[in-house]
Amino acid sequence: MDLARMLDNCHRDQWSVGDLDWSRKPRSMPREDEIAIVQLFTDMSGIERLAGALFREQERRVEDPTLKAIFASFVKDEVRHSHAAQMLADFYDVHHYKEYRQSPSLTAFAPHFVDAIQYLSDDVANAYIITGELILDIALLRSINDFVQDEMSSAAMRLINRDESRHIAIDYYMAEYYGSEEYEQKVAAQEQRMSPARIARGTRAFVNVLYHGSPFIRDVFLDPMALVDPRGVRLREAFKRAQILGRKEVNARRPFAKFQRFLQDGVNHPITGPILGNLFGRLAGPGKDMLKRMYDDEELARARRMTYDELAQEALAQKEAN
Structure with missing residues (x-):
């Protein structure tokens, strides 16, 4: 990836909700649709703020000045997306059927997640954001837009999607680095210098993320998708992309990648799956159905032959597919 060119695109493609x-x-x-859509956009506003917190942490940690500037622009993107989502919620709240607040599970999850990313390694933060943005970009935003079928939503989503395409491209770029031997050696040296107190705080924060993550994902991603994409085609496509990315390297180097593979393998195992599948799905967050293998051996072999940039481009192309 040409980072300088990416930064130029970040600057060029800035926009304002006033546009x-x-x-x-x-x-x-109908009443039910209006209530559902306003709630979806209300929660989307909160989700975008969480993404902004992740990018802010990545901006703080990276050393390359161009990457720092790119992540700083992403923080601005997410603040703008959050603002746009809340304005869309207000725009479609025509009849004021109820007072809308973000889902309680999102409210419960958010502070623990923001706390955790301060302590967890970069690869963990990137794993969360790339999975979330794949779900958001490939599945949720497109499906909401199709469900609303309105010019206002289409205009906003077109601009938001343009920003999210840059985010996903960089997510894949960073995933390649976080899966490298260079990063493994760097982070191993850092972890050796971590104090027991910091390790304890990080562990406690991560446990809270795991505990609150499952209801958050269900309420904010999975249940809304059941409404706006009843067949679940786009949702499964997003999770398949995340699964393949997590399996691209034959051998996982980082503990979190190994942990994710362990949970997925456990769900798909003929013995442990029926017995412990619900537990593994809860620990992973999205539930056991989303951990079931969604790719075949040929797709995995093909992905392992592709570059990370090619995988990113394929994921971005999927946004335009029906």
């Missing part, structure tokens, strides 16, 4: 025409009139919706 959108908010004078339009939203299309008429």
Whole structure:
């Protein structure tokens, strides 16, 4: 990847929520649909703030000045996305059927997640953000937009999707680095210097993320997708991309990657799956159904022959697929 060119794109493609025409009139919706859509955009606003916190932490940790500037621009993107999502919630809240607040599971998960990313290694943070953005970009945003079928939503999603494409490209770029021997050696040296107190705080924070993660993912991602993408085609595609990326390297170097593989293998094992599948799915977050193998041997072999950039481009192309 040409990081200088990426940074130029980050600067060139900045936009403001004021660039959108908010004078339009939203299309008429049934009561149930209006309530669901307003709640979806309300939660989306909170999700984008979490993504911003992750990028802020990545900006703090990377040493390359160009990468720092790229992640700083991503933080601005996510703040703008959060603002746009809340304005979309207000735009479609035509009849004020209820007072909308972000889902309690999101409220419970957010502080633990923000706390955890301060202590966890970079590869863990990147694993969470790339999975979340694949779900958001390939599945949730597109499906919400199709469900709303309104010009206002389409205009906003077009700009948000353009930003998210840059994010996913860099996510894959960083995934390659975090899976490398160079990074493994670097982080191993850092971990040797970590104090017992910091390790304890990090462990406690990660346990809280695991505990609160499952209801958060269910309420904010999986249940809404059941409404806007009932067949689950896009959701399975997003999880398949995440699974393949996690398996691209034949041997996982980092403990978190090994942990993820252990949970997925456990769910798919003919003995442990029926017995411990629900537990493994809870620990992973999305539940056992999303841990079931969604790729075949040929797809995995093909992915391992591809570069990370090629995988990113394929994921981005999937956004435009029906």
